[in-house]
Amino acid sequence: MKLDCKRGILYLAAMGMEVCWLYVLIAMLNKKVAGNHLSVAGILVLYPVSFIFNRLLGRLKWPGACLMSVSWLGWMVGMLLIVKVQLYADLPFSESTWLLSIPQAMAQMIYTLKPEFIILLSTGIIWWLSQRVASRDVSFPMMLKKFQFGLIMLVLTFFTGSRLDAIPDYPVSEALIFFLFALSGISMAHAFENTSWFSGQNRWPWPGLLLVSISLILLMGFLVTLLATPELLQLLWAAFKWVWGLICGLILKAIEFLAGLFPQSEPGKLPPMLDTSQLKPAQGKPLYIPKWLRSSLLFTISVFCIGMVLLALWRIISDVFYRLRRKLSDMADAEFEPMTGAFKADLLNVLKLLLSRLVKFIFFFRLRHKEGSVSPEVASVRRIYRQLLRWTAGCGYPRHISQTPYEYCRTLESLLPDTSKDLNFITKQYVRARYGVLLPVEDTLYILSQAWHRIKQTRLKRASAELSSGKEGN
């Protein structure tokens, strides 16, 4: 298996794609489970090492099982080295503590995930993927599959990260790099198979044009990333609100004017008004998107997402069928039993099952949504408090069922005295929103998210301080 230049480039593109989504996945796990203590780049170093190692192993004429065993032995050594270097750098190799930490992490994985388990899992995936890449020949279908799988993984990881509040630091850049590898790899693989314009008469201007286009897209992406700061978004939002208010005001005036053209009807006797003195809305109520518009947008986005997933699935399935057809064409003398309509019936059953599950899920979701319908501001405050509870529980200090928010706040203050002001603020706002159903003002939500952000960071500082003091102690 001698690597020529063209294949080398394609291998590089395929590896780049996988490394991109692996980076995002491991960074998310690192943020959520290990508190950003692990070096993701340090773990990903294993990918090229594994690739080279497996390529070299492939040259040997050993039996397959033997090669596999040696390969996974290599993984074990690599994984142990990463655990030692990243988590137990201060301990000598002769100490058994760092070796025992891995089975311990595996035993505890039902209750809690530990950094050792993250290393074990991520290095295993890395080794397996790079082994697959190293053992196969790169081609256009393979690049396409890598892109489709990588894209799904990237989207799923970003979605999970957003739900768990553990999105990596530079998601746009990572996505752009992934697309750079994917687009370059796919186009080059297509070109190298001598089936495209890339091999025609205009083969020299096109690559340049392609590279310029990709560069321009990436440049624009980076520019958008740099410009789209929270301040700019706030400014745009304020401008949008002002324009929206202006338009609404104009529409209202127009309606008032039109209403004034009609003759005034005799007002009927209205029933006595309820005493709403206690139900005044808070000042500075932000602009609401109408419910029907929100529902329609939600529906459109859902349809779009489902469509994209189905499209990706269709592409994968069609690729699989294409492969099968090619294989079957080689088996000319084989006999097949015809099963008319079996595939259609199976497909319909699966679709029926999926549809019924979807309907049940939507029904359940809507029911829950109706039961707990609160204003978006109150929901935001409650969400941040839930995140705080999850985070503290993850750190080993869960709230006792009989503890009130203020009592729990006092417990947390004793653990994290540096953040007592922020903890107090979050608790106070939560209590107001939860039991008083008081609307927080716009600034409060911003300060609240800042406070939550600070608490998370302080925890890291505290953790690292503890780590350093532990090291000094050692």
Place this chain on the structure above:
Amino acid sequence: MSKVKSEISPEMSSIQQAANRMVDNVSKVIVGKKETIELVLVALLCEGHILIEDVPGIGKTMLAKTIARSLNCSFKRIQSTPDLLPSDITGIHYYNQKTSEFEFRPGPLMANIVLVDEINRATPRTQSSLLECMQERQVTVDLETMPLPRPFLVIATQNPVELEGTFPLPEAQLDRFLLRIGLGYPTKDEEGAILSRFQRSNPLESLTSVLEADELLKIQELSGQMYVEKSVSNYVTAITRASRSHEDIKLGASPRASLGLYHASQALAAIQGRNYVIPDDVKHLAVPALAHRLIVKTEARLRGRSTESILSEIVSAVPVPVEDP
């Protein structure tokens, strides 16, 4: 949950101001015990009755008199003795020889604040005559029912030791008290402050009233308007229901107890300047509002369990309505 409440209104903040005035005024006589004074204010805002139970010489009667003096209301005192008769406290119809007619002479119950000192020294018959007054705020004398003046508040004191010659209050009577509070011994510094404060004269004599009866009625009405979220309301009932099923409790808290705890929580929220009740209010008031209404099983009592300790156990086992992580 769809209701959206505004920030605290000026009327609501007037409750806090009035409460602060009361606390400051009472603190001129009673040294320390701010929490106890606050509990008395809670009962005042709910128009509930208070039973102050503690050992002699702690300042029970002094606290009751100071509260009465701080309010510009009519005040009467009943010293309970075994020979006290119901008619001595409710009033009687007597024959006026000058006018040749029967006239009603009201008893000490016809006042805004009634201090019933050493209530457990009165006979059960006399104690029972207080039932109608405390619950229905009216008194029936010779088939004639008369309403009592509003606000109406009974502050009773009793001594938990020296039980000889006393008649323990029946359950029905205890259930009519909103809160049972104790004062406890003062700390070293507080005792020193008591000596210096009472060295020359009794500060109670120079105490002025800081709250009018009309104002008290108004803030009582406002206190009942404090918002109680559904889950907090459920938390109140969860605590009282848990007391009924506890293995060491013979008689659990009544629905009147639930109602009392609910209203008391509203009053405490108002005193603390909030227009909504939080679980901390309920927790804080659970023992003073419920402990005197429970009857502990004999075997549990022999094991040294008290209503307060059992109630604390119940409160620490009932889940507080907070977000699920």
